[in-house]
Amino acid sequence: MEERLLLLLPFSEAAKNIVKEQGLSLEDLAYDPLLRDARELAKYKLMAAIAGRVHVPRYENALLTIYSYIIAKAVAAYLGRFVLNRLAEHEAKRFMIITENLSMDDLIYVAKEAFSLEVRISGDNVVVEVPDYLEASTRIGGAKWRIINRKISKGFVQLPIDDFRRMLSELVRARVLTSVPEVSSLPKPLEEMASQISLMLKEKVSRKSKRGKVKDFPPCIKQIMEKLRRGENLPHQARFALTTFLLKVGWSEDQIVDLFRNSPDFNEKIARYQVHHIASKGYSPPKCETMRGWGLCPGECGRRYLTEGLKYEEGSPDS
Amino acid sequence: MKRDLLIVRSFFRKYYEELGDTIYVRNPSEREFMFMTFDGKVRRHFTFKDAKSLREGLVREAPRHAYYSVSKYRDPSAPMEEKGPISSDLLFDIDATELEGCGQEDIWVCERCGAYGHGDKPKKCPKCGGQDVKLLHWLDEKCMIAAKNELKKLINLLREDLGIKEEDMILSYTGNRGFHLRVVSEKYSSLSKDARRELALYVIGSGADVRLWFRKIGALYVFDPPSGQAKRAMQNLFTIKASENLKRKVSDMIKGKPTRLSSRELSLISSLISKSLQEVSPKIDWMVTMDTSRFTRIPNSLHGKTGFRALLLTPSDIDEFDPFRASPIPITEEITLKVRYPVPKFRIHRNLFGPYSEGERLSLPANAAIFLILSGRAEIL
Numbered sequence A: 001m002e003e004r005l006l007l008l009l010p011f012s013e014a015a016k017n018i019v020k021e022q023g024l025s026l027e028d029l030a031y032d033p034l035l036r037d038a039r040e041l042a043k044y045k046l047m048a049a050i051a052g053r054v055h056v057p058r059y060e061n062a063l064l065t066i067y068s069y070i071i072a073k074a075v076a077a078y079l080g081r082f083v084l085n086r087l088a089e090h091e092a093k094r095f096m097i098i099t100e101n102l103s104m105d106d107l108i109y110v111a112k113e114a115f116s117l118e119v120r121i122s123g124d125n126v127v128v129e130v131p132d133y134l135e136a137s138t139r140i141g142g143a144k145w146r147i148i149n150r151k152i153s154k155g156f157v158q159l160p161i162d163d164f165r166r167m168l169s170e171l172v173r174a175r176v177l178t179s180v181p182e183v184s185s186l187p188k189p190l191e192e193m194a195s196q197i198s199l200m201l202k203e204k205v206s207r208k209s210k211r212g213k214v215k216d217f218p219p220c221i222k223q224i225m226e227k228l229r230r231g232e233n234l235p236h237q238a239r240f241a242l243t244t245f246l247l248k249v250g251w252s253e254d255q256i257v258d259l260f261r262n263s264p265d266f267n268e269k270i271a272r273y274q275v276h277h278i279a280s281k282g283y284s285p286p287k288c289e290t291m292r293g294w295g296l297c298p299g300e301c302g303r304r305y306l307t308e309g310l311k312y313e314e315g316s317p318d319s
Numbered sequence B: 001m002k003r004d005l006l007i008v009r010s011f012f013r014k015y016y017e018e019l020g021d022t023i024y025v026r027n028p029s030e031r032e033f034m035f036m037t038f039d040g041k042v043r044r045h046f047t048f049k050d051a052k053s054l055r056e057g058l059v060r061e062a063p064r065h066a067y068y069s070v071s072k073y074r075d076p077s078a079p080m081e082e083k084g085p086i087s088s089d090l091l092f093d094i095d096a097t098e099l100e101g102c103g104q105e106d107i108w109v110c111e112r113c114g115a116y117g118h119g120d121k122p123k124k125c126p127k128c129g130g131q132d133v134k135l136l137h138w139l140d141e142k143c144m145i146a147a148k149n150e151l152k153k154l155i156n157l158l159r160e161d162l163g164i165k166e167e168d169m170i171l172s173y174t175g176n177r178g179f180h181l182r183v184v185s186e187k188y189s190s191l192s193k194d195a196r197r198e199l200a201l202y203v204i205g206s207g208a209d210v211r212l213w214f215r216k217i218g219a220l221y222v223f224d225p226p227s228g229q230a231k232r233a234m235q236n237l238f239t240i241k242a243s244e245n246l247k248r249k250v251s252d253m254i255k256g257k258p259t260r261l262s263s264r265e266l267s268l269i270s271s272l273i274s275k276s277l278q279e280v281s282p283k284i285d286w287m288v289t290m291d292t293s294r295f296t297r298i299p300n301s302l303h304g305k306t307g308f309r310a311l312l313l314t315p316s317d318i319d320e321f322d323p324f325r326a327s328p329i330p331i332t333e334e335i336t337l338k339v340r341y342p343v344p345k346f347r348i349h350r351n352l353f354g355p356y357s358e359g360e361r362l363s364l365p366a367n368a369a370i371f372l373i374l375s376g377r378a379e380i381l
C-alpha cells in the first residue's frame, strides 16, 4: 500500500504486517528513544480525544501514524471502554478530515483494502452492498441514512461520495472498538501517559448529577443513557429524544448538560445552547413510531408514548 | 396427560415413523432444538448430530411442537452465554392473526362453566365469574389468502430491493396461521442485530421521509423514488380517492414529468404516500427479525394446535398453496368425537365438514378430528 494511504489506515492488515516485519513489541514502543515522536503523537491524540478535538499533526509518516495508533489504543484499552470510545470517535473524525480531498479511486481502494468492501462507481455515486451499508448506517442518525430514503435496488445502495466517506468513518470507529487487546498493565512510560490522561479525564467529567427515577425510564431512554455513559457518540435524534424526555420528567437544564459531558464530541457552549433551545421551545418527546423510525426503539415495551406514565403496562407479547 | 392428547400424540408418532424422512434441517449439529411436549413441558439447549438422529428424536419424543434455532452455534447444547454464535439466518415472520379481518371465527371459552362467545376475550367469565377464560383461535381460509399475499410482497421486496436470490430463501408454512422466511445467504447471515432491525424497519415502511423522494427544479417537482418501497408506495397511489386534477399530477409524476405542485398539494401527496406505503409494505413482525435467539418449526414437522404439517415451500408454490389440502396430517382412520364448542364450516382436502354445534357427536377421519381436538373445539368420545 502506498504510504499516503497507509496514513489513513493505521489499523489495516497492511499496517499490522509492517509492525510484524519490524518486530517491535509494546515494550519497544514504550522505551525505544527513536520512537519518542510516536509516543508524543499518541499522547496528543488521546488528549484531543478526551477534549473532543481532533489532532492532525502537520507532518506524519506511515510508521509514526501506525506506532502512535498502537500506543494510543493500548493506553485507551488500559483505561477502559470510555477512553476507547473517545479514541474511536477521534479516529473517525480524523478520517473525515484527512480524506476530504481524496480521489474517488483512492477512497475505493481504501474501502477494499481496509474493510474488504465490494464497491464500484456509478456516475458520481459509489455503489455498496446493502449489508455493508447497514452495518455503518445504523449508527448514523438522520432520515437520509434510512435505506427507505436511499437509492437502493437489487441489493446495492448508491451513495454520494461524501456519504460514502461518512460511512467509512463509521467503519473506522467500529474497527478501533474491535479486537481490543487485553491490557492489564503497561510498561512504565506508557503507564505514566495513562495516568496523565486519566487525570485530564477526571477534570473533564464533572461530579455525578442526581439521577432519580432512572430505573423507571422506558427502555429506549435507558439505552440512550447507557450509550452516553459508555461515551458512545449519539446521533442528533437520540440527543433530542433524551433531552425532551428528561425535561419532561423534571430534570434541570444543568443536569442534562452535565449528562452530555460524557459525549465524545462534548462542547459545553453548544450543549448548553441546544438544551436551552429545546427547553424554551417546549418540544414534546417523540412518539414511539418516531423513535422506531429513527432506529432508537430497542423493542416493544407496552408504552404508547414516552410521556405516558413511567410504569410498564402488563401485557402478553404473544398470543 | 389428558387421554385425548395421548391419543393425538400416538398419531404424531405414527406420522414421524412413516413420513419422518421428509424432515430436513440444514446443519443440524450447529442448531439448537426446542421441543414442547404434550404435557406442556419445554425442553431446549440440545442438538442432533445429523438428520437421522433428528428423525429418531422426533419418533421417540413425538413432541407437540418442534423447533430449530435461527442461529448456528459452536456449542448449541451449552447454556445461552456459552453457545458461541457462528451466524444467524435472517428471519421474517408473517402472522395472519395480525391481519385485518382475521380472527372472526375466534371464540373465548370459560373452562369452568363452558360459556363461550365471539369478540374480545373478557377478563372474567360473564356467566360464572371464573378467571379461567381462554381464547380459541380458528384457522380461517380467508386469512390464509391474506397472509399469502403478504408473503408474496415480502419475497418481491427481498428479491427486487435487496437482491436476495430465491434459492437463498427458505420458506415455510407454520402449520397454523403464518409463514416464516429464512434468508440463508452468507452476507445476510452475518448481519448484526442493529442492522437486522434497520432492515426490518425498511420492510414495514418505517423511517420514510417523503420530502427526500422529490427533487425540486425551479418551481417544479420531480418524483425521484429512492427505494423500491418508495416506488411501490407511489404506484399504489393510482388506487386513491382524490380529485381528477390531483390524480393527473400523480400520474405525471410517476412518469417522471416535472410537475407544478402547490404547497398544499405537496403535503397532501406526501401524506397520501405515507398511507400508501403502509399498504404496500409486507406486514412482518419486525421484532422477530431483529432477534437472533428465535426458533422456527422444523420443516415438515407437525403443529400442535392444528396437526398440520409445517411444509417447506418455494416461491412458485405460494399461489397454489392450500394449507387445508396440503398440510393436514396424512392419517384418515375414523375417530368419534363430541363437539365442545361450535365449529364453523371447514375443509380438509376436498371434503367439507361442519358446521357443528355444541354437544354434537360425530365420527370423522383422523386428519379432521385431530384438527378439531387441537383447536380445542372437540374431544374424543
Ligand SMILES: [Zn+2]
Binding pocket: B110, B111, B112, B113, B114, B115, B125, B126, B127, B128, B129, B130
Ligand atoms: Zn364461566
